[in-house]
Amino acid sequence: MNQQPPIEKTSELEGVExxxxxxxxxxxxxPLDKPYDYACEGEPPPPGSFVKAPxxxxxxxxxxxxxxxxxxxxxxxxxxxxxxxxxxxAPDLIAFxxxxxxxxxxxxxxxxxxxMRVSDALDGPRMQTAFAxxxxxxxxxxxxxxxxxxxAAGPEPKSAIDLAASAGVSDAVVRGLAEAGALxxxxxxxxxxxxxxxxxxxxxxxxxxxxxxxxxxxxxxxxGGHKAVLIDGVTGSGKTEVYFEAVAAAxxxxxxxxxxxxxxxxxxxxxxxKRVEERFGAAPAPWHSDLTAAQRRRTWRRVAEGQARxxxxxxxxxxLPFPKxxxxxxxxxxxxxxxxxxxxxxxxxxMAVARGSLAGFPVVLASATPSLETVVNVDEGRYExxxxxxxxxxxxxxxxxxxxxxxxxxxxxxxxxxxLVAAVNHNLSVGEQSLLFLNRRGYAPLTLCRRCGHRMTAxxxxxxxxxxxxxxRLVCHHxxxxxxxxxxxxxxxxxxxxxxCGPGVxxxxxxxxxxxxxxxxxxxSSDTAPGPSSMREVLDAMKAGVIDxxxxxxxxxxxxxxxxxxxxxxxxxxxxxxxxxxxxxxxxYQLLSQVTxxxxxxxxxxxxxxxxxxxxxPVLAALASGDRDAFLAAEAMGRRDLGFPxxxxxxxxxxxxxxxxxxxxxxxxxxxxxxxxxxxxxxxPARAPIYRLRGVARMRLLVKTRRNVHIQAYLSxxxxxxxxxxxxxxxxxxxxYSFL
Ligand code: ADP
Numbered sequence: 103m104n105q106q107p108p109i110e111k112t113s114e115l116e117g118v119e120x121x122x123x124x125x126x127x128x129x130x131x132x133p134l135d136k137p138y139d140y141a142c143e144g145e146p147p148p149p150g151s152f153v154k155a156p157x158x159x160x161x162x163x164x165x166x167x168x169x170x171x172x173x174x175x176x177x178x179x180x181x182x183x184x185x186x187x188x189x190x191x192a193p194d195l196i197a198f199x200x201x202x203x204x205x206x207x208x209x210x211x212x213x214x215x216x217x218m219r220v221s222d223a224l225d226g227p228r229m230q231t232a233f234a235x236x237x238x239x240x241x242x243x244x245x246x247x248x249x250x251x252x253x254a255a256g257p258e259p260k261s262a263i264d265l266a267a268s269a270g271v272s273d274a275v276v277r278g279l280a281e282a283g284a285l286x287x288x289x290x291x292x293x294x295x296x297x298x299x300x301x302x303x304x305x306x307x308x309x310x311x312x313x314x315x316x317x318x319x320x321x322x323x324x325x326g327g328h329k330a331v332l333i334d335g336v337t338g339s340g341k342t343e344v345y346f347e348a349v350a351a352a353x354x355x356x357x358x359x360x361x362x363x364x365x366x367x368x369x370x371x372x373x374x375x376k377r378v379e380e381r382f383g384a385a386p387a388p389w390h391s392d393l394t395a396a397q398r399r400r401t402w403r404r405v406a407e408g409q410a411r412x413x414x415x416x417x418x419x420x421x422l423p424f425p426k427x428x429x430x431x432x433x434x435x436x437x438x439x440x441x442x443x444x445x446x447x448x449x450x451x452x453m454a455v456a457r458g459s460l461a462g463f464p465v466v467l468a469s470a471t472p473s474l475e476t477v478v479n480v481d482e483g484r485y486e487x488x489x490x491x492x493x494x495x496x497x498x499x500x501x502x503x504x505x506x507x508x509x510x511x512x513x514x515x516x517x518x519x520x521x522l523v524a525a526v527n528h529n530l531s532v533g534e535q536s537l538l539f540l541n542r543r544g545y546a547p548l549t550l551c552r553r554c555g556h557r558m559t560a561x562x563x564x565x566x567x568x569x570x571x572x573x574x575r576l577v578c579h580h581x582x583x584x585x586x587x588x589x590x591x592x593x594x595x596x597x598x599x600x601x602x603c604g605p606g607v608x609x610x611x612x613x614x615x616x617x618x619x620x621x622x623x624x625x626x627s628s629d630t631a632p633g634p635s636s637m638r639e640v641l642d643a644m645k646a647g648v649i650d651x652x653x654x655x656x657x658x659x660x661x662x663x664x665x666x667x668x669x670x671x672x673x674x675x676x677x678x679x680x681x682x683x684x685x686x687x688x689x690x691y692q693l694l695s696q697v698t699x700x701x702x703x704x705x706x707x708x709x710x711x712x713x714x715x716x717x718x719x720p721v722l723a724a725l726a727s728g729d730r731d732a733f734l735a736a737e738a739m740g741r742r743d744l745g746f747p748x749x750x751x752x753x754x755x756x757x758x759x760x761x762x763x764x765x766x767x768x769x770x771x772x773x774x775x776x777x778x779x780x781x782x783x784x785x786x787p788a789r790a791p792i793y794r795l796r797g798v799a800r801m802r803l804l805v806k807t808r809r810n811v812h813i814q815a816y817l818s819x820x821x822x823x824x825x826x827x828x829x830x831x832x833x834x835x836x837x838x839y840s841f842l
Contacts (some may be wrong), residue, residue, distance in 0.1 A: 128155045131215035135203070137167035139174050142182040150190030150226050154183035165191060165214060169459055170837075186224045189406050191217065192425050193454060194461035201460055207834045208446045216348045216421040216446065220394075220402040220662055227403075230292045232259030232275055233285040238688050242284055247271045251279055259288040281799035291326065292586035293400035296410045299382035301354050305346055312340050315488035316347040319466060322486070323351045323429070328459045331470040332480055335490025336499065337699035338663075341468040344490070345431045346381050348466050352429035353411055359403070359428035364450060366437035367660055368392050372638065373412060382412065389415030389422060398466055417442060417450030420457060428463045430454045434660065435476060436692050441839045470699065471692040473684075475739065475748045477734055500670070500701040500708040504717045504726050516613055517605045522671045522711050523617065530621055530650055534706070535666045538610055538653045538675040539697045541686040543579065543627045545571035546602030549587070556593035558600065560585075564799035568575075569602050570629065571609075577629075579794050610673055611653045618651065626654040637718045659697045668708045670701045675712040683841045688737055693724055699842045728838070745806060747837055751813045754838040755803040756790065759830040761801045768830045769801040775824045781808035782816055792842050 126146035127137035138154050147153060151166040161183050199217070201212040218224075227255035228515045235255040242248075250269035254260075262273040269275070279285045303628055308316060315333060321328050333341045349361045363378075365371055368390045387410035404410035406423040417440055420430075432440070432451045440450040467476055467485070479485040504789045510519045518526075518538070529536045546569045549558040558567040560578040565574035569587060577584040581706065590597045595760050602609070611625045626640045637657060643649050644658075647666045651659060678690035694712065702708020714722050724733030742749045755772070759765040769787035774786040783806045789802040807813050817834065 103686050123319075125173050125176060125179070126153070126182050127167050128153060128164040128182070129166040129214050130155075130157060130162050130211050131218040132157075132162075132211045133209045134211040135209040136170055137210075139166075139169070139179055140182040141176045141179040145233045146182075146348075147185050148190055150192065150196055152186035152188045152190070155188075156180045156183065161481070162419065163218070165196075165218075165578065167196065167210075171343065173371070188403075189223050189228055189408070189423075189425060191423055192427075192461075194427070194457075195423065197460045198457050201456060202448065204814060205456070206446055206448050206836055207817065213421075214448050216418060217423055219418075219421075220395075220398050221365050221397050223402045227287040227291040227293065230261060232261050232288050232290045233265055233280055234259040234288050236284065237285045239283045247275045250425065251275055252277060255285060257289050259719040264618075276776050292396070293403050296387050296404055297384035299350075299353060299384050299386070301350055302381055304380070305343055305350070305696045306380060308343065308347070309340065311335075311490045313343050315344045315490060318488050319344070319464070320351045320465050320485070323348060323355060326462070329486060330455050330458065330467060330479070330484070331486040331488065332472055332476055333466060333490065334472055334487055335468075335470060335471045336408055337696065339470070339490035341470075341490060342377070342433070344488075345433070345466050345468055346378075347397060348464075349412065349429060349431065350382075352464075352715040352756055356426070356428060357406055358426045360408065360411050360413070360424050360426050361429040361431070362419055362422075362424070362427060363412070363431045363433060364417060364419060364454060365414065366416075367657075368416060368433050371414060371416070374603075375468045378412070378414060384438055386410075386412040386414045388561055389413055389419040391416065391781060407472055417812035420450055420453055427457070427461060429466070430463075431466045431468065432460055433468045435469045436471055436473040438662075438689065438839055443835075445837045447833070449839070452837075471695050471730070473692075474688055474734060474737055476725065478738065478748045500698050500710045502698050502710045502712065502726050502728065504722055505673070505711050505713045506717045507715050517610055517673055518613060518617070518671070518780075519713055522713060525669055525671065525709070525711055526614075526651065526818060528620060529669045533557070534668040535644070535647065535649065535664060536669040536671065536766070537664075537667055537700060538614065538651060538673055539655075539659065539696070540605065540610055540653070541608050541655050541677055541693065542604075542606040542674075543629055543655055544568040544577065544606035545569075545612075546604055548603040548604050549600050551577060551591035551594060551596060551599050552601050553596035553599045554594040556591055560796075565792045565793045565795065567632070568606065571612075580792060583796070607653050607655055614651055614653060621650040622648060623651045623653065625648045626658050628655070628657055656693060656697075656784075659693060659700070662700065664700060666701055666706075668702050668706050670698050670710040671711065672697060672712040674715055675714040676719070679716070679719060679721070684741070685839065687719075691721050691725065691730075691733055695730070698725070716819045745808065748809075750809055751807045751811060752807045752837055753813055753817060754841075755805065755817075756833045757787075757801045757803075757826075757830050758798050758833070760797055760799070761829045764827055764829050765799050768827060769803065772824055772826075772832075773803060776803075776805075776820055777816075777823075779811070779816060781811045783807070790842065 123141045124146045126140050126142045128140055129137040147166050149166050149168050153166055154161045154163050154360050199210060199213045203213045234257055250271060251265055254265055254268040262276040265276045266273040280287055304454040319331055333344055334339050353359050371390055375385055387404060389401050408425045432454050435451050442448050455465050480487040494741055505519050505521050510521055512519050525535045548566050549569050558576055560567055560583040563578060565578050565580045567578055570577050573586045574587055576587050591599050607625050607627050614623050623642050641662055644652050645665050672694060679686055698710035701710050720736050757765055757769050773787055784803060787801045790802050793799055
């Protein structure tokens with residue numbers, strides 16, 4: 103990663119003029135790359151302070167930022183407005199925002215917006231009246247209703263609504279008791295503080311491997327300063343217990359220190375919050391997109407005050423206003439969900455390491471299948487690594503076999519080969535659970551006309567419509583467009599000629615229900631179980647053993663423990679390999695080893711069967727032999743030969759427009775303006791693989807450079823020389839993960 107020079111601390115008095123007025127620069131949470139200058143009386147508030155300042159017709163909330171450029175003449179400046187009481191952003195967060203803006207090539211204000219997402223958090227506490235029990239006054243007239251309220255009340259203040267609800271009365275009764283002096287009115291903050299983690303609690307006794315790993319990380323924390331360290335160990339080897347020790351060590355070291363654990367999926371956070379609570383005797387502050395506005399506000403404010411010491415969150419938690427962040431853990435560091443593709447495009451794992459490096463604290467990465475980027479960073483000595491060799495308590499690794507589908511083909515119109523069917527039969531007969539994994543939602547990924555060959559696509563889009571039979575609709579997974587399945591082909595009008603091609607989970611479920619009518623079968627994908635809570639129900643049912651066969655997409659692959667699951671059948675192990683994206687094999691390896699790792703976690707050994715038409719593919723051979731290091735070495739060699747990340751740098755420049763002509767002209771003009779430079783190749787322009795989505799056409803240029811090239815500097819020189827016309831939009835993605 104390219105380090106920007108560290109920002110210099112400005113002297114607090116710099117810019118103060120003889121008149122007593124001073125320059126204060128304010129960065130707004132808007133797509134602006136620079137702070138704006140204002141005049142203020144006396145010393146300017148320190149950088150990081152939340153303020154209001156006139157911007158256009160309104161006053162807008164922003165943050166005092168280190169000034170840039172020549173000091174302006176103060177008498178021409180507008181006056182700084184109100185200063186909020188919210189604690190100022192820490193200097194390391196300001197440095198991080200500046201760095202991240204330069205790295206991602208998004209405006210600083212767009213990054214600041216991610217910090218300021220909670221719109222009412224700056225308003226401070228809005229105190230609410232609550233009621234607590236006092237001594238019962240003499241001569242109080244008692245009624246059944248009053249008795250019920252007094253029984254529900256306690257020394258902890260509760261709101262009138264809560265008290266009334268638990269007593270089953272109206273809140274007038276509560277207020278009446280307060281008038282009579284039987285309840286005390288107390289002003290309380292509606293964002294209650296978080297219970298601090300109990301650091302005196304011990305975790306479980308660690309195995310030798312775990313102990314060694316925990317001590318190594320403990321020594322890094324004790325020493326202070328930045329270091330990235332990878333905990334590398336198979337699923338179930340006890341990585342989580344090891345990084346809990348690291349969290350405890352970091353929080354113990356300094357009474358004000360805060361720690362953040364990042365997880366890739368919201369669906370994982372709920373059980374994880376419980377696990378943290380068991381370990382530390384207190385639930386951590388949560389941060390993810392499923393929180394209510396009140397929960398977000400509470401976490402944001404309590405983090406800003408330094409009161410919330412442990413946060414568990416999704417990638418955007420990196421932008422919470424921690425005053426004293428001292429440790430970040432990135433669990434499942436290889437997970438693609440860490441890459442944010444909308445708005446500001448960033449990779450949360452890389453950003454976490456950058457944040458730690460700017461602020462000088464350690465960052466712990468954990469994975470059973472670390473990304474090639476991280477493995478290379480370890481090999482080249484930039485990151486440290488600690489390994490956990492086996493599953494905790496020596497639970498056996500699953501036995502993984504390939505099924506060559508060219509030899510053992512299923513019957514026509516079916517998707518499960520005889521060997522997989524026999525394995526499921528066996529599991530049903532001994533009462534053990536099976537998981538059939540297919541990473542494809544819906545019934546069939548393609549709907550084709552048997553008469554004319556027409557493929558069903560969404561209007562104005564080139565993406566295939568996926569049949570969802572349960573809802574009887576055709577759905578575009580890229581835009582969300584959906585329509586009822588037509589009875590006639592829209593191209594040739596042939597009736598009943600539209601044919602589903604290939605399987606999705608719903609189609610495999612149809613086959614499973616036909617084959618095993620008595621089995622308890624459930625389907626799990628993001629659309630069969632919309633929302634984390636209904637997904638939880640299926641996952642809990644699976645855990646409780648009331649499902650015999652679960653047919654699922656990757657939502658079941660991550661982090662769950664199913665004690666009775668002993669067979670994983672991968673319906674199409676080749677699925678992720680097509681598409682020609684540079685990380686296709688790596689992702690397939692990660693996903694399939696994660697899925698197959700679901701089998702046989704406890705005492706029962708498990709097995710995994712992978713259906714494939716290309717058993718000779720190195721990634722599948724590596725999965726079957728369990729030789730991860732050989733696979734990674736081959737992957738690394740391939741990427742090095744091609745100069746792809748992590749051995750070179752990549753940036754994708756995507757142009758989007760409704761106007762295809764303007765799009766093509768701009769793409770060609772952009773290419774023509776690319777300055778020749780040593781170690782830089784500009785590929786394209788080419789149409790994106792899915793060229794049109796909702797009528798918007800997209801073209802791509804790919805910039806590939808040697809690792810020692812400052813790719814952002816190259817891009818900004820280039821883009822300065824080009825004017826992108828109004829109807830075309832340019833989006834830059836540094837180190838792209840998606841090539842669609
Ligand atoms: P990973 O994070 O590597 O997948 P976990 O930390 O979740 O592994 O550990 C897998 C299981 O083993 C969990 O149920 C965990 O509670 C248990 N476990 C791990 N280490 C210990 C230990 N030292 N003592 C008791 N149980 C442990």
